[in-house]
Amino acid sequence: MxxxxxxxxxxxxxxxxxxxxxxxxxxxxxxxxxxxxxxxxxxxxxxxxxxxxxxxxxxxxxxxxxxxxxxxxxxxxxxxxxxxxxxxxxxxxxxxxxxxxxxxxxxxxxxxxxxxxxxxxxxxxxxxxxxxxxxxxxxxxxxxxxxxxxxxxxSSGAPLYQRGWRGPQGKAPVRETLAAAMLLAAGWDGTQPLVDPMCGSGTIPIEAALIARGLAPGWQRSFAFGDWPSFEPGTWASVAADAAKAARPGLEVPILASDRDAGAVDATAINAERAGVVDSISVLRRSLSEVHRPGVEPGWLITNPPYGKRASGATDLRNLYARLGQVAKRELEGWSVGLLVADRNLAGHAGLPFEERLHTTNGGLDVCFLTTKIRRSPPAA
Ligand SMILES: C[S@@+](CC[C@H](N)C(=O)[O-])C[C@H]1O[C@@H](n2cnc3c(N)ncnc32)[C@H](O)[C@@H]1O
The missing domain is CATH 3.30.2130.30 (VC0802-like)
Incomplete structure (x- = not known):
């Protein structure tokens, strides 16, 4: 009762x-x-x-x-x-x-x-x-x-991870809800730079831009409750008006999305446009080893590298994680790094002291979100 x-x-x-x-x-x-x-x-x-x-x-x-x-x-x-x-x-x-x-x-x-x-x-x-x-x-x-x-x-109708912006799927997209969960678990609030160097269809940078711009994740979609006979249009109008007021037009920090695959870069650009955040994300084609520190402010590198099962070979994948660790140590001193991985052993090849922030599933696969801070090297004696 x-x-x-x-x-x-x-x-x-x-x-x-x-x-x-x-x-x-x-x-x-x-x-x-x-x-x-x-x-x-x-x-x-x-x-x-x-x-x-x-x-x-x-x-x-x-x-x-x-x-x-x-x-x-x-x-x-x-x-x-x-x-x-x-x-x-x-x-x-x-x-x-x-x-x-x-x-x-x-x-x-x-x-x-x-x-x-x-x-x-x-x-x-x-x-x-x-x-x-x-x-x-x-x-x-x-x-x-x-x-x-x-x-x-x-009351939702279609699952809430269907935000209404996704066009191109990419190879192995992470769910929008999980991309947002990674950002929230990291404590990323839109005030620090963000880099996703293996952006695929762009889910992580797009969810980041939505957070940073104060945009409601569901602003482009409808919900089942809107079709209920008991629907209250005035109440909904007031909720939607508050959401419109919460939206911020621009960003002060860079959000960088890159991938070595041309199709992924195109997919990210199209999806960002559809999500209404294309002006907030820089999208470029480059490989992980070309990643550079954007500006002086420390930020987050958050990404979802290929999972074991979908990669061309185990050795390639070990090398990829090792390269990720090298790039982070070389370019991102003082930054934090967050990876969504299906295999913790593979993440070990990055040579970084990761802590587990989330343990969940993505597309039926057990995955965890690992984070670490790249320590500043001590000054030379
Ligand atoms: C699992 S997918 C990322 C999916 C993405 N989070 C999404 O939601 O669509 C991994 C991505 O890593 C990219 N990738 C693999 N090796 C790379 C490398 N050496 N440099 C840059 N990108 C790479 C692939 O092209 C692929 O798009």
Missing amino acids: AAPHSPKHRCLAVCAPGLEELTAGELAGLGIGFGRRIAGGVIFRASTRQLYAANLWSRTATRVLVRVGSFQATTFASLEERAREIEWHNWIGSDAVPTFRVSATKSRLYHTGAIAERLERVAGGSRGGGVSESDRTQGFVVRVNHDKVTISVN
């Missing part, structure tokens, strides 16, 4: 495992208190305004779910009866089709397909019409655990 004045929505911000602290920190920054971390997410209560803002502003969450019903059910009849009490008309427009993703553990109702079918019938039937011809869907997530059924509506 909610306390009398607690915000009305019971929400779960789903994130990749390992990013929970960062997601909770982002929610706290939006004035959302008491985010409780669970594996792969943060549970919180939100007003409608905060729910909209969480979708627009979270750089690390994958989606935001809102609980719409929770009850015990051990038979299909009781499932349907209790499901009829849910106010589906708040979440499903007359031209939208409800879809259900169900998981069931240790429960008498275990046939996930049959559970989804019953709920589709109840929720679809509550709209009054027959089956809609529309392509528009409204997703629901259902968890049945020890006979307790919890139903949540997906």
